[in-house]
Amino acid sequence: MSTLRPSSGRGPSQVNFPAEPGNHVLDAALRPSEWDDYVGxxxxxxxxxxxxxxxxxxxxxxxxxxxxxxxxxxxxxxxxxxxxxxxxxxxxxxxxxxxxxxxxxxxxxxxxxxxxxxxxxxxxxxxxxxxxxxxxxxxxxxxxxxxxxxxxxxxxxxxxxxxxxxxxxxxxxxxxxxxxxxxxxxxxLDFYSDEDLRDIIARSAKLLGLEAPADVIEHIAVRSRATPRVANALLKRVRDFSEVHERPLSVALADEACELFGIDAFGLTKDDRRYLEMLLASFRGGPAGINALAAALHEDPDTIEHVYEPFLLRLGLIERTSSGRVLTAKGREYLQG
Ligand SMILES: Nc1ncnc2c1ncn2[C@@H]1O[C@H](COP(=O)(O)OP(=O)(O)OP(=O)(O)O)[C@@H](O)[C@H]1O
Ligand SMILES: [Mg+2]
The missing domain is CATH 3.40.50.300 (P-loop containing nucleotide triphosphate hydrolases)
Incomplete structure (x- = not known):
């Protein structure tokens, strides 16, 4: 697990990683047009x-x-x-x-x-x-x-x-x-397994004309929030990083790039960590109502509910209960690093 760095609000280095819809140019370029290329x-x-x-x-x-x-x-x-x-x-x-x-x-x-x-x-x-x-x-x-x-x-x-x-x-x-x-x-449609993500990244790497070693593909796959769009976007960012630094793709390089983007070993972003930290610090781990949480984070409740939370739920870091969001024991463990 990577070390936890507290972040407060959206600083200049804040990465709004594309779990959200968007990145449409990349979507169109890498979108499978045949069933065989549609993985999982x-x-x-x-x-x-x-x-x-x-x-x-x-x-x-x-x-x-x-x-x-x-x-x-x-x-x-x-x-x-x-x-x-x-x-x-x-x-x-x-x-x-x-x-x-x-x-x-x-x-x-x-x-x-x-x-x-x-x-x-x-x-x-x-x-x-x-x-x-x-x-x-x-x-x-x-x-x-x-x-x-x-x-x-x-x-x-x-x-x-x-x-x-x-x-x-x-x-x-x-x-x-x-x-x-x-x-x-x-x-x-459900989240994707690491194996499926590896296949998606390998295909995208080919389309982008990249020589991506298997260990680099693996490194990116596990940080992709179980989501093909994120996998493709992360691959492209790592490629950009490698081009700017004129270094070939390697695990060390991918790791540095992810570190720079604020993405940890679980694929969590600064926004995710800010959410978890807020839930712990301001709501004593919950239960916290979605609107109160959204107000504290200066975020839209819809974005929280439909963009950030599904993956946090999947990792078992939070739970949604009838009285609000709760940080799980696993979530606390994660925050303790
Ligand atoms: N099963 C898959 N196999 C290979 N690539 C995929 C697969 N699913 C998605 N992708 C890649 O991820 C990109 C995003 O997928 P898509 O736009 O279909 O997602 P979506 O579910 O419609 O998202 P949204 O809810 O934001 O509209 C695609 O352009 C494609 O490159
Ligand atoms: Mg869509």
Whole structure:
């Protein structure tokens, strides 16, 4: 375990390591475009591919699909793979972008036949938009209301066949009725094993034209928060470090780079440590309410809950209880170094 250096707030050396969505240029460059390159998540891959193959045999479109899981674990990548495998156009949008009924109507009525409609952050759809979406998902039509008052009437507009692929980091925020429209096509993506991360890093290194020794790949894998996006971003940072210092990739160099970035042997960042330290120092190890904790850290409660905490929970350093967040014995041990 690396030594624990107390950090207070966001100093100039504060590293906001990309556990968060972002780094889209790198995402696009390294995004697998074939199933064989999509590492891990075996069961999900097998299930999705079966429903695609069955649909192709029938000459139709597969059932609607929902992917959920932490940021950077491959949800968007899967949506792209679904469209590619079907040979379908992909129309990407987001729950935030569909504000009004007319936004959704415009999207749906302009779909080319057999499109994969990808709605990212699908939990952000309003109740009103969801209701409009239901008939489109169930029976392929849109209910349009013409006129106002007593003379108003509903017209059914038939839509071209399409498959909705929804993605979210917040499955709990998706309404029951919307969730039920995905039926059996709901998949939870999990964090990745070190072995899978090694494969992902090795592939990315090749694509970036890097000679990465196995021990360097291993070093990066265990510091990647069990997340492919973080693995790729960390690899790229280590590469930059090696270029700037004109030194070949080695474990010693990767270690120095991680030290400089504030990433420890567990993949925890300064922000993670600040969270754990705050929980211990200001809340005596908890239970601490999320809002109180967020205020103390000057962070957004959403970011804390959906970006930082999932990995801290996975490592068993904290627990979420009904009365708040609690530092576990393992968490205390970690802080003691
Ligand atoms: N299973 C995988 N195999 C190989 N690379 C992967 C895999 N999953 C993700 N990646 C890599 O990680 C990057 C981020 O993945 P992606 O954008 O699909 O994550 P996401 O789950 O949609 O994240 P977010 O919740 O932030 O939208 C991809 O561009 C790809 O390079
Ligand atoms: Mg995504």
């Amino acid at each position: 998540q075996k069961q999900i891959k097998a299930n999705v591919r079966i429903s695609i193959d069955a649909a192709k045999k029938r000459g139709g479109m597969p059932e609607h699909i929902l992917f959920y899981g932490p940021p950077g674990v491959g949800k968007t990548t899967l949506a792209h793979l679904v469209a590619t495998t079907l040979g379908s156009p992909l129309k990407s949008t987001s729950g935030v972008a569909i504000e009004r009924a007319s936004d959704l109507a415009a999207i749906l009525t302009n779909l080319e036949p057999s499109t994969v409609l990808f709605i990212d952050e699908i939990h952000r759809l309003s109740h009103k938009i969801e209701e409009l979406l239901y008939p489109a998902l169930e029976s392929g039509h849109l209910d349009i209301i013409l006129g106002k008052g007593p003379s108003a009437r509903t017209v059914e507009l038939a839509l071209p066949p399409f498959t909705l692929v929804g993605a979210t980091t917040r499955a709990a925020e998706i309404s029951g009725p919307l969730r039920s429209r995905f039926g059996g096509g709901t998949y939870q």
